[in-house]
Amino acid sequence: MSRRTPIESQRVDAPLTQSATFLVLSVTEQPDAIKTARSALASVDDLCKNVSIRDLDASFACTVGIGSALWDRLLSDVPRPVELHPFPKIEGKVHTAVSTPGDLLFHIRAQRRDLCFEFERQLMDVLGESVKVIDSTVGFRYFDVRDLLGFVDGTANPVGAAVNESVLVTEADDSHSAGGSYVVVQKYVHDLAAWQRLSTEQQEAVIGRRKFDNVELADQEDDGKQKPHKQLATIEDPHTGAELSILRDNMPFGNAGQGEFGTYFIGYSSKLWVIEQMLERMFVGSPPGLHDRILDYSRALTGTTFFVPSATVLAGLGDD
Template sequence: MTDQSDHSWQRVPIEAQSVDAPLSRSAVFLVVSIADDDAAYQNVRDVLSGLSDLVKTVGFRDLNAHLSCNTGIGAAVWSRLTGSATMPAELRPFRPIAGSVHTAVSTPGDLLFHIRAERSDFCFEFERQLLGLLGDAVTVVDEVVGFRYFDSRDLLGFVDGTANPTGSEMAGSTQVGQEDAAFAGGSYVVVQKYLHDLDTWGSLPVPAQEGVIGRTKLENIELADAEHGQKSHKTLATITDENGVEHDILRDNMPFGRPGHGEFGTYFIGYSGRLWVIERMLERMFIGDPEGSYDRILDFSTAATGVTFFAPTRPFLDALAD
């Protein structure tokens, strides 16, 4: 059952960032920290307020490249950067989750730039100019270049993002509504970099892989939920509240890798109007449901990072330099 009970999103300003942009062919996930001085913070404000113009400057060369950049701000720098002690209601640092076998780690990060385009050169050029403008005001904490892999598959060979909301459900799932009116139209964003052990995964027979994921590998057909015992990744990542209402998030995950370095992974990025939905999903994956029955995909995919941000509306960013 999809969440249709809260229609507050229908009054959300239309100037939200490009959260609902279709999955692109290329992406850059850039996490940075801000230097601890007032000049650095002012420089960051100036750059963030001009991001819309920078997208136009780079993107005009080919409008069909559909260049976009979503920006998220972390809890630790929110007040100092925005000049306001009032924060989005659920914004907090990423909470590490220690299961019986695997841990969702918490790692540093003050700002997230989620850069997307149909051409990798546009992502590259935008990032180059962005970092040039930010200069010494920031330090790069993590930089991942993602790509679309065949028919939107991850490097484990399965289609990713099948359960994403679409159409009229998109805003209700991804945007804060009037329950937090000062930040309506914004989105909570959680990012994690997962590194895959493809050799061990590849040694599993396909039916066993399908049991872990909860879908068929070739056709992407959803398998029935297990009534008892080990639940699949698909089941554990489905969040239903106490009223039986299912809450979706938007995943814009991308594969990444460097075969020469033996590095293969998936960059998870989830957008939601309710941070607790993503947090509960990760708790079910790492702790298990019931406890100890964790998501078996974690035996092959290790979470190397974990950071939480809030992506405010575009007018909010534009006004930061004022």
């Protein structure tokens, strides 16, 4: 495939919105499935325009990720991103990060639920029989950007120029995948009743921030106790010691009537190993054995890794 220049990225950096749909699909083995999927992916940009024009203030955006198992089937003419591999199952002493299948991820965002719904409807129409739905989760914004555990979620995200630095693969990292991004998703359900039995101070010690005003607590020394979530999820560059950020757009989801209370975790990074190291520190612990106590109240039902190619690569799929 010939590459058009300059490389244009997908809207990984789209703003936080009131609504989101996380759609994970598998591509079937039907004879025309790959052809249909390629042409649907090439038309995603047009579908986005179809929907976003209906309300230009609604910040509609959709990013598309491609799973490791599908890459060679779908994009045999595009070199694999160097770090792309399936989500590794991570087994700690107490908690396990499961690895679950997924060929395509659509992260659909807008201020309005109806726009997300409409995009998904038009998308499923063009994908037709070429795909099967593995999971479709609808997330909503909860009060002042809080998760269902009651804490403000997303504070430490990079902003401004740091966003692209954190999430986009550079020419120097991997020239064929420049402008793309790795993305990891995990669907967590919470034991909200057990969480609510903790005092606010105990919850704050688990997260590492104050609940009411979001102020960061001091890092904990290596004193043999479990570290807070925000400390376990802080990764430094082994050479420079600089902190390596990822971009998260977690969304609450759930159904109170059915006792379902969840957080859909989504993290974008230019380096997959950074997210994997965060997961290792959460599930295995740092030091090993002292896992992230957020997991005592949150169970991961899924875990899947994708690569978000540049918009230029996606559009090129229509050149067949």
